[in-house]
Amino acid sequence: MEKSVSGFDESKWSSLKKDLKKTVGDSAYNNWLKHLSYVALENDTITFSVPTKFLRDWIVNNYSDTIKIESKKYSEQIDVIKFVVKPNGGRIVPGTTRTIKSSDNHWKSTLDIRSNQQSTQSEFGAPLDPRFTFDNFVVGKPNELAFAASERVAEADKVSFNPLFLYGGVGLGKTHLMHAIGWKIKQQQPDRKVIYLSAEKFMYQFVRALRYKDTSAFKEQFRSIDVLMIDDVQFISGKDNTQEEFFHTFNALIEQNKQIVISADKSPSDLDGVQDRLKSRLGCGLVADIHPTTYELRLGILIEKAQKRGVEIPPKVLEFISHRIISNVREMEGALNRLVAHATLVGTSISVETAQIVLQDLLKSSNKKITIEEIQKKVAEHFNIRITDMHSPRRSRSVARPRQIAMYLAKSITSRSLPEIGRKFGGRDHTTVMHAVKKIEELKIQDVSFNEDIELLKRLIDS
Numbered sequence: 001m002e003k004s005v006s007g008f009d010e011s012k013w014s015s016l017k018k019d020l021k022k023t024v025g026d027s028a029y030n031n032w033l034k035h036l037s038y039v040a041l042e043n044d045t046i047t048f049s050v051p052t053k054f055l056r057d058w059i060v061n062n063y064s065d066t067i068k069i070e071s072k073k074y075s076e077q078i079d080v081i082k083f084v085v086k087p088n089g090g091r092i093v094p095g096t097t098r099t100i101k102s103s104d105n106h107w108k109s110t111l112d113i114r115s116n117q118q119s120t121q122s123e124f125g126a127p128l129d130p131r132f133t134f135d136n137f138v139v140g141k142p143n144e145l146a147f148a149a150s151e152r153v154a155e156a157d158k159v160s161f162n163p164l165f166l167y168g169g170v171g172l173g174k175t176h177l178m179h180a181i182g183w184k185i186k187q188q189q190p191d192r193k194v195i196y197l198s199a200e201k202f203m204y205q206f207v208r209a210l211r212y213k214d215t216s217a218f219k220e221q222f223r224s225i226d227v228l229m230i231d232d233v234q235f236i237s238g239k240d241n242t243q244e245e246f247f248h249t250f251n252a253l254i255e256q257n258k259q260i261v262i263s264a265d266k267s268p269s270d271l272d273g274v275q276d277r278l279k280s281r282l283g284c285g286l287v288a289d290i291h292p293t294t295y296e297l298r299l300g301i302l303i304e305k306a307q308k309r310g311v312e313i314p315p316k317v318l319e320f321i322s323h324r325i326i327s328n329v330r331e332m333e334g335a336l337n338r339l340v341a342h343a344t345l346v347g348t349s350i351s352v353e354t355a356q357i358v359l360q361d362l363l364k365s366s367n368k369k370i371t372i373e374e375i376q377k378k379v380a381e382h383f384n385i386r387i388t389d390m391h392s393p394r395r396s397r398s399v400a401r402p403r404q405i406a407m408y409l410a411k412s413i414t415s416r417s418l419p420e421i422g423r424k425f426g427g428r429d430h431t432t433v434m435h436a437v438k439k440i441e442e443l444k445i446q447d448v449s450f451n452e453d454i455e456l457l458k459r460l461i462d463s
């Protein structure tokens, strides 16, 4: 019924659509402008309808200039563009018209009535884990940049780095930091709407929207978001359709000055199967990497987690775990949990020995042959002396005792003969080695804590 109005008929409308497609490109057209329907041209006003408010706002904000320029080619008289919201197959929603007028070469947009503020919290985002806060995050060299950047993003009321791209290996705290950003914003700026979701969930929802031919509802979800966080974007790689959609959502949100936080297991440029333009877009804000943990950081995290749990764990056991479970924090936490559970259930105290038994499968089992050099290195590190002191003739106790310990360990861990060991320690005689072994064995019997120290060292070296 509303098809042909003075000078603008169905065929003009379809050529206008073709022009728009050419101008904005296939994907932008399919994502946004495809949903436009022509309603009427009356005097200087051309009216279009779109199925949702979100689409209307998006189109008004991003494409009204283009639409004006292209429409004017068909009818010089056009000066005002009107958008009404009309759900597919439904009726125009009252009070949703947006009118774009040109004046002083500027398009002014006016909203007849503010769109209802109903928030669509839906199942779109994922809940935040209450344990993942900034307070519970232990900061060390490997994660200080990522931590500082996350805090900044959470505290700023304006968009700072966009996007913030956090990357690092599994279990190093990316998700923890993202949730912490979410909590902080909720707490300090409750009006800002934060959405956190995994890239997988993003993909799943998009694919579902495609299946039900309802991508506009999908886009509607982003309407009122202030901060969007997408976790593990490496899972988006390779899926062209989703990448395309992700890219557009992403661009549009950035243009609207919404904060975006992304995480991945690799840097943007190293993401496999991701289109180049998406890579460069992802890398155009602040890229902060989280390095593998150091011994100090692991120990710090363990101490913090043990404290939170209110359990007493001997420092030696914490040191042992931090030394031996190095892959990631998640695994280390798992080890702690298991140890605590075991001690509670069996009623034994937690010691390095029980840790060794209970965590056996987690401790990197290495069948490699341990060398005397490795032992010297570990012992030197442990006692904070120089490795050259292992070979030097110095006799001061501070270096002589660790040297004896290293000889003892070389004897008990490797299958080297006493003369061979002697040679590796600066050409010492085999009797010197024998004496060292005896001495350490005596001390182990006399002094419990010395014994523990040696046992710890042994376990650190010998898996």
Ligand code: ADP
Pocket (backbone or CB within 6 Å): 132, 136, 137, 138, 139, 143, 168, 169, 170, 171, 172, 173, 174, 175, 176, 177, 301, 329, 330, 333
């Ligand atoms: P990722 O997302 O990088 O794979 P997570 O954020 O899920 O890793 O972290 C794994 C586990 O390790 C979580 O329980 C998290 O709380 C903990 N964790 C990681 N880094 C730290 C840290 N620096 N301080 C405290 N806990 C941490």
Ligand code: MG
Pocket (backbone or CB within 6 Å): 174, 175, 176, 231, 232
């Ligand atoms: Mg994660």
